[in-house]
Amino acid sequence: MVRRAFGACAPVSLFTLGTMRALESPAQLQAVLEAALEAGINHLETAPAYGPSQRYLGRALRQLGIEPAEMLITSKLLPGCSLQQGQQQLQRTLEQLGRARLDNLAVHGLNTAEHLQWVFSGPGRDLLQWAEEEQLVGQVGFSSHGPNDLIDTAIRSKRFGFASLHLHLLDPARMHLAAQALQQGMGLMAISPADKGGQLWDPPPMLQQACAPIAPLELAYRFLIARGISTLTLGAASPDQLQWAQLLGGADGPLTASEQQALERLNQQRLDNLGDSLCGQCRACLPCPSGVPIPELLRLRNLTIGHGMERHARERYAMVGQAGHWFEQINAAACQGCNQCLPRCPHQLPIPELLADTHQRLASSPRRRLWG
Ligand code: SF4
Ligand code: SF4
Structure with missing residues (x-):
């Protein structure tokens, strides 16, 4: 699978394994992790907020004998905690994952002005600095579901090496922010292009018709890949759900003529159906x-x-x-x-x-x- 630069971290695969959907049992997550490795994925995403995700992952990484260099990990930390709480949480994350160092630590949901303040002048500033100085993390970044001006402020601060954003074919409102971040040398992770991007794993007939012969989900992935987004999260619940990563893991070129035409048909469908509304x-x-x-x-x-x-x-x-x-x-x-x-x-x-x-x-x- 093609790998792309991700800020100061080692290059990451075009697809990242999201781990919030395979948490019914340790065996389920282990099976998905094994399939991800076979597909060429070298980056996974977890968070303390995803229930048992980190515990199950640590266990699966040990069981499968996966070395830190084989599978890079991004975990997160919710903003708002004290320095001491944050330190304890990061240490617990490392313990659960069985790692001495986390490749990427994201502020999980930098969504409000209070969160920005926490990062730039509150306990978050000291926490992130401590984690870097102690070499417990390779780089820090953020995920955000917040307004564009807030994301813009975070990117321009140059404090972060990467960002996880909602970047979608059918919701391209943050694509200019992604371009700006990439230009600054940040890593960019697209959150859930398949599900949050429109439940494209089960597209309605009208959408399929506009995209045909290309599947809507394939077009959505290719749209992001062709825009240079570093990596796309894929939250598989079973090994077979990694099929798109296998199919598109090497497809990192510009959009083909057929993909361009599908995008044009999509735009035309929207115009035809909505008219002047x-x-x-x-x-x-x-x-x-x-x-x-x-x-x-x-x-x-x-x-x-x-x-x-x-x-x-x-x-x-x-x-x-x-x-x-x-x-x-x-x-x-x-x-x-x-x-x-x-x-x-x-x-x-x-x-x-x-x-x-x-x-x-x-x-x-x-x-x-x-x-x-
Ligand atoms: S008309 Fe409705 S949407 Fe428009 S500004 Fe007034 S309250 Fe807001
Ligand atoms: S309602 Fe009008 S002004 Fe508001 S986003 Fe839509 S097109 Fe733009």
Whole structure:
């Protein structure tokens, strides 16, 4: 499998094994890890917040006799703890993984201004510095589900060697941040292109039709690979779910003519189906005095009408307000119809009407995120 630079870490494989879906038993994770190794994956991602992931991993690494140089590890640490708590947690991580040193340590969910403050002037600053000085970590980075300006601040700080971001074919709003980070020499990991990127492991017929003969998930992976993203997480629950890593692990060239055409058909499908109600995701309508995240909510409408992705959009919409700072907190029903956003939209979209339509199409019972 092709390997790409990842900040100051040794190069990582195009696919990274995410370990939050193979936690039913130590044997399940061991089988997936073994298959990942066979597929050429040399990088895995875990976190103390993923239940028994680190314990199971440490056990599987020992059982399979995998040396630190064979499998690089990224783990994470939630922001907000004291220096001492963070030190204890990192030491526990190393113990569980059976490693003297972690290749990459990410601040897990750098999502709010308070988190930034924790990193730059609070206990997080001392914690990360301590971990580096003690040579317990190779480099520090961050993952973020937060707003673009916050991610931009984190990248520009030059404090981090890598970032894990939601970068998706059908949600490209952070691609410019990825390009900026790559230009600075940071490593870039795309979080869950298959699942969070639109449940592309089970695409609706309309989406399949636009992408054919290429599978939507293949196109989504190739889109990111061709943009130079260092590595893509693949959260396999069984060895057979690593098939895309095997198929695409060497496919690191630019998009082919056939892939370009599929992308064009995808854009055309969106335009045809949404007509003049397509939200261009430019964000010019913000801020809304009621805090409605207009582009994020209208993106779900775009997916529903544009590509027939109602199941995915409904699930994401049901998470609004249910996951704290990990997801949007206000849904479309909060629109007060004040019309302040209207003159700011370059497409003259009837935003309150579209929000009401979004709510009507997607509202159902609330749903919680996978962990935490
Ligand atoms: S009309 Fe609705 S979405 Fe637009 S600014 Fe007012 S409250 Fe926000
Ligand atoms: S300004 Fe209009 S097109 Fe741009 S994100 Fe807002 S609603 Fe969408």
